Amino acid sequence: MKKLVIFASGSGSNFQAIINTIEKNEIEAGIAGLITDRTGIGAIEIAHANQIETVALPPEPADEYISGLHENLTKWKPDLIVLAGYLRKIPSDIVRRYPNKIINIHPALLPDYGGRGFYGMNVHRAVIEAGEKESGCTVHFVNEEYDRGAIIRQERVPVLPEDTPETLAKRVLQAEHQVLPLVIKTLLTQ
Numbered sequence: 350m351k352k353l354v355i356f357a358s359g360s361g362s363n364f365q366a367i368i369n370t371i372e373k374n375e376i377e378a379g380i381a382g383l384i385t386d387r388t389g390i391g392a393i394e395i396a397h398a399n400q401i402e403t404v405a406l407p408p409e410p411a412d413e414y415i416s417g418l419h420e421n422l423t424k425w426k427p428d429l430i431v432l433a434g435y436l437r438k439i440p441s442d443i444v445r446r447y448p449n450k451i452i453n454i455h456p457a458l459l460p461d462y463g464g465r466g467f468y469g470m471n472v473h474r475a476v477i478e479a480g481e482k483e484s485g486c487t488v489h490f491v492n493e494e495y496d497r498g499a500i501i502r503q504e505r506v507p508v509l510p511e512d513t514p515e516t517l518a519k520r521v522l523q524a525e526h527q528v529l530p531l532v533i534k535t536l537l538t539q
């Protein structure tokens with residue numbers, strides 16, 4: 350059975366989408382654990398509701414953060430690490446330890462609207478303010494540069510004239526919930 354480790358910092362709707370896909374037997378995998386950078390988030394509630402082990406690792410002090418990552422990843426031995434709304438940079442030695450085994454989902458069509466500061470509503474606000482006619486989501490491999498790893502798959506959605514960042518975010522998130530499980534399934538069956 351292939352094993353996933355999920356990283357999250359927020360509500361966890363992408364995490365839930367992965368769980369749903371596994372439960373429908375569309376992905377042959379188990380979720381070994383959830384790593385978060387904080388407590389009090391929806392993703393942790395989802396982990397508890399699904400009896401998935403969860404570990405909160407504050408990013409500071411950095412040496413404890415890094416050793417906590419190594420310790421839990423060594424314990425769980427993931428075949429694939431999925432950043433499902435994770436707001437912290439993955440330390441370089443973790444990236445090097447899991448080459449092409451860490452993926453991230455970003456709520457825009459990278460390489461545009463990515464990198465430092467482009468997360469959450471900031472992304473959708475920038476897309477609307479730029480007058481883009483379409484946006485979407487990107488699943489990419491994580492390398493040592495923020496949001497710059499090789500793109501695996503993108504899904505496009507229209508930007509409507511009456512869109513607010515919130516309405517666009519909702520449309521992009523629906524696309525994310527389709528694309529991320531699909532990419533995981535593809536990578537695990539290669």
Ligand code: GRF
Binds near residue numbers: 362433
């Ligand atoms: C998603 O928009 C994802 O693209 C971004 O963070 C958000 C996570 O949402 N990286 P959720 O926690 O999965 O609901």
